Amino acid sequence: MNTKIDNPSSLELDRRNFLKFGAAAGVSALATMQGTKGAFAQENVLRMLTEDTADVEVAWYQKVNQSFLEAHPGVDLQYQAMNTEAILQKITTGLAQNNPPDMVANWSQTRVAGMANLGLLDDMSDVVEAIGPDRYLSGYIDDFTFDGKVLGAPIQNNTFAYWYRTDIAAEVGAKEPTNWDELMTYAQKATRGSTYGIVLPAGNSGATSRKILEFIRQNGGNIIDEDLNVAIDSAINRETMAYMREIYRYSPAASLNYSFGDVLTNFVAGTAASCYYTGRAIQRTRDGSPENFKNMKGVTQPFSKQPYTYIEPRAAIIFKAARNRDMAKAWILEELFDPAKQIEWLLTSPGNSFSALSDVASDPRFTESPLIKERASDIEAMRPDTAVGGNFFRVSREHKQNFKGSLLDTGPILPTMLQRLLLDQDTPESALAWAQKEITDLYARTP
Amino acid sequence: MALTKKRRRENRLGLLFILPAAVVFFVIIAVPLFRGIMLAFYSVESFTLGTHFVGLANFAELLGDPDLYRALFLTLQYTGAGLILQIVVGVSFAMLLNQKFYGRALARSFATLPYLAPVVVSATLWKWLLDDTYGIVNYLLMSAGIIQRPIAWLADPRYAMWSSIAVEGWRVFPFVVIATLGRLQNIPRQLYDAARTDGASSWAIFWDITLPQLRSVLVITVFLRFVWNFNDYNTIALLTGGGPAGSTMTLPLLIHQLGFDTLELGMAAAVADLALVVLTMFFILYFWYAKPLEDKR
Numbered sequence: 001m002n003t004k005i006d007n008p009s010s011l012e013l014d015r016r017n018f019l020k021f022g023a024a025a026g027v028s029a030l031a032t033m034q035g036t037k038g039a040f041a042q043e044n045v046l047r048m049l050t051e052d053t054a055d056v057e058v059a060w061y062q063k064v065n066q067s068f069l070e071a072h073p074g075v076d077l078q079y080q081a082m083n084t085e086a087i088l089q090k091i092t093t094g095l096a097q098n099n100p101p102d103m104v105a106n107w108s109q110t111r112v113a114g115m116a117n118l119g120l121l122d123d124m125s126d127v128v129e130a131i132g133p134d135r136y137l138s139g140y141i142d143d144f145t146f147d148g149k150v151l152g153a154p155i156q157n158n159t160f161a162y163w164y165r166t167d168i169a170a171e172v173g174a175k176e177p178t179n180w181d182e183l184m185t186y187a188q189k190a191t192r193g194s195t196y197g198i199v200l201p202a203g204n205s206g207a208t209s210r211k212i213l214e215f216i217r218q219n220g221g222n223i224i225d226e227d228l229n230v231a232i233d234s235a236i237n238r239e240t241m242a243y244m245r246e247i248y249r250y251s252p253a254a255s256l257n258y259s260f261g262d263v264l265t266n267f268v269a270g271t272a273a274s275c276y277y278t279g280r281a282i283q284r285t286r287d288g289s290p291e292n293f294k295n296m297k298g299v300t301q302p303f304s305k306q307p308y309t310y311i312e313p314r315a316a317i318i319f320k321a322a323r324n325r326d327m328a329k330a331w332i333l334e335e336l337f338d339p340a341k342q343i344e345w346l347l348t349s350p351g352n353s354f355s356a357l358s359d360v361a362s363d364p365r366f367t368e369s370p371l372i373k374e375r376a377s378d379i380e381a382m383r384p385d386t387a388v389g390g391n392f393f394r395v396s397r398e399h400k401q402n403f404k405g406s407l408l409d410t411g412p413i414l415p416t417m418l419q420r421l422l423l424d425q426d427t428p429e430s431a432l433a434w435a436q437k438e439i440t441d442l443y444a445r446t447p
Numbered sequence: 448m449a450l451t452k453k454r455r456r457e458n459r460l461g462l463l464f465i466l467p468a469a470v471v472f473f474v475i476i477a478v479p480l481f482r483g484i485m486l487a488f489y490s491v492e493s494f495t496l497g498t499h500f501v502g503l504a505n506f507a508e509l510l511g512d513p514d515l516y517r518a519l520f521l522t523l524q525y526t527g528a529g530l531i532l533q534i535v536v537g538v539s540f541a542m543l544l545n546q547k548f549y550g551r552a553l554a555r556s557f558a559t560l561p562y563l564a565p566v567v568v569s570a571t572l573w574k575w576l577l578d579d580t581y582g583i584v585n586y587l588l589m590s591a592g593i594i595q596r597p598i599a600w601l602a603d604p605r606y607a608m609w610s611s612i613a614v615e616g617w618r619v620f621p622f623v624v625i626a627t628l629g630r631l632q633n634i635p636r637q638l639y640d641a642a643r644t645d646g647a648s649s650w651a652i653f654w655d656i657t658l659p660q661l662r663s664v665l666v667i668t669v670f671l672r673f674v675w676n677f678n679d680y681n682t683i684a685l686l687t688g689g690g691p692a693g694s695t696m697t698l699p700l701l702i703h704q705l706g707f708d709t710l711e712l713g714m715a716a717a718v719a720d721l722a723l724v725v726l727t728m729f730f731i732l733y734f735w736y737a738k739p740l741e742d743k744r
Contacts, residue, residue, distance in 0.1 A: 085707065085708075088707055089707050091494070092706075092707060095494050095496070114494075115494065118492070118495050119495075120494055120495070196580065202691070203602075203687075203688055203690055203691075204687075204688035204690045205688065252578075252599070253597070253598075253599035254578050254579045254580060254599040254601065254602040256599065256602035256603070256691035256692075257574075257599070257601045257602040257607075257686075257687055257688070257691065258602075259688075262578075265581075266580060266581075269580075269581055271581055272580075407708075407710065410708050411709050412689070412704055412708055415690065416690070416692060419690055419691045419692040420692050422691075423604060423692050425692060445490070445711065446710065446711070447492050447497070
């Protein structure tokens with residue numbers, strides 16, 4: 001006889017025991033969850049994001065993180081390198097849960113400004129004080145000062161040079177491009193066989209938006225004027241759009257899908273005879289195509305009416321809602337602003353970034369490093385302290401700060417406008433009128 | 448009476464048993480779903496989540512926007528054409544791999560590789576293969592004299608969506624192969640032997656034996672692939688980012704663009720709600736159609 005089935009009391013007892021066990025297990029689980037939550041909130045967890053995703057940069061982060069962990073036993077350092085869009089997504093969802101990452105190691109001014117404007121960032125005055133304000137090159141601290149508070153610890157800056165092939169210029173009889181006419185001539189003449197004269201981005205990315213800003217400013221126009229009015233639909237910009245439509249004829253058809261990486265790949269591979277890029281082009285071309293490396297030259301961007309390059313200072317930021325701000329500050333000071341380590345980081349891609357600190361910028365370990373020395377004239381063309389330019393947050397020194405600038409940087413309006421123009425779906429007039437309306441509507445909708 | 452008491456106790460115990468699952472369902476699915484639906488009625492600041500009730504304004508604006516209808520059309524194109532491609536290629540490969548031939552085990556392993564590779568790897572690989580300047584696809588087509596000039600497969604609005612459909616088809620057809628092959632191996636041989644004895648053609652055998660036997664697997668496969676294709680974000684985002692000029696801007700990409708690029712979470716939620724309505728309509732139609740098939744089994 002199976003008493004456990006036939007005897008109700010026995011069954012009752014088993015159930016009761018089971019429920020007791022279940023209750024105990026539930027309480028234990030809850031206690032564990034509480035414990036986990038507590039551990040998560042403890043001060044030894046440091047969550048850091050960076051958009052420095054190149055292999056050499058990741059290797060640098062891993063190295064300094066190891067050194068940080070050795071100096072701070074018991075710290076749980078959660079480091080993630082990802083692209084800009086992924087970081088934005090991570091921050092958005094983190095903030096929505098009131099649980100953002102502690103810090104972003106190297107974040108652009110336009111995005112820092114957008115977040116500063118919403119009161120999301122922690123005051124970094126003490127960090128900058130510890131670094132030494134006197135060590136900073138002119139303007140950097142101001143770039144990250146909002147309402148009198150320093151909300152980012154400025155680290156570096158970079159600009160975009162125009163890279164072209166001297167061997168091809170000689171072969172086709174084209175001059176070094178210094179203005180738009182010469183640029184068009186070079187692009188036209190260098191387009192032959194399977195080689196395009198230039199490669200330009202027109203995909204749905206910030207690379208395209210920045211390129212449009214550069215062209216518009218180089219011709220004396222505006223997307224947003226000095227007083228922050230939407231001013232893209234103008235006669236001067238119609239000229240610029242007509243010029244852009246023309247010069248894109250000498251860029252691969254796939255440009256409509258290109259972002260930064262594709263541009264550089266084409267230039268390094270030699271399928272395009274020129275491009276706009278930061279100093280990262282130096283190392284990538286040297287490693288990927290030593291023959292082309294010998295014949296490449298970086299110059300300031302050719303312009304029509306005024307010089308202009310996209311300049312975006314970058315800073316380390318900490319979120320106000322971060323759970324471990326002190327540890328984040330310690331990491332920034334000990335790793336990012338240690339001169340030797342920072343130089344090592346700058347040299348992960350020589351000429352791509354320039355330090356915000358005067359002593360680091362002039363440190364012989366940086367200035368005398370082989371590639372920096374070998375490509376001195378290229379480096380000169382990209383020096384942020386002498387370059388004329390700006391970004392979507394601060395288009396120029398005459399422009400007011402535009403805290404909605406990031407909506408144009410990463411948003412779809414400018415790339416879509418260009419794509420419609422290049423695909424002949426729009427004329428310069430209708431493309432600009434469309435963009436004017438879209439930007440005006442977007443700005444009106446956005447707080 | 449005692450039995451009723453016992454039944455009540457059992458019912459209570461039953462409720463206790465399903466309570467954890469119900470709580471998990473409520474917390475993980477019901478609450479976020481409800482919150483997501485409600486977000487559409489607010490203007491939401493993405494980073495601070497500051498909200499302002501706007502009623503149906505987000506829907507009104509969206510329904511007057513041609514971009515929404517284009518995104519819906521493109522989503523249905525991507526879903527429908529992708530589904531047909533995946534099922535046809537998947538079933539064909541499964542039938543091929545069900546034949547006896549030397550190296551069959553190896554071929555079966557290779558056939559699953561595209562599905563095992565991370566989507567970012569597959570998409571990047573295809574982006575390179577399809578490039579008009581250095582892509583091997585154009586090189587081969589030009590070498591064979593099929594085309595005279597390179598085609599920007601992912602940058603020309605005429606081809607971008609079809610190229611994305613083809614890449615996604617290549618990536619996920621092994622899922623259909625795996626699902627179908629398992630069923631093919633269990634179809635009784637006697638059915639085929641009897642049909643051949645009766646002089647049935649290969650086509651008749653496929654149509655009258657194989658396909659009906661696969662129906663139960665295909666019902667669920669079509670259902671899953673429809674939902675996954677409809678909601679697919681990764682492949683198109685990595686291949687084209689929704690461009691050029693919006694020619695591959697499906698609903699998931701539009702939702703992402705509104706939520707994370709232009710920081711309009713309320714609008715993004717409104718698009719997501721509309722997508723949910725479309726999917727729900729599909730579920731209803733699908734189960735209305737699939738139920739009689741199941742009943743016949």
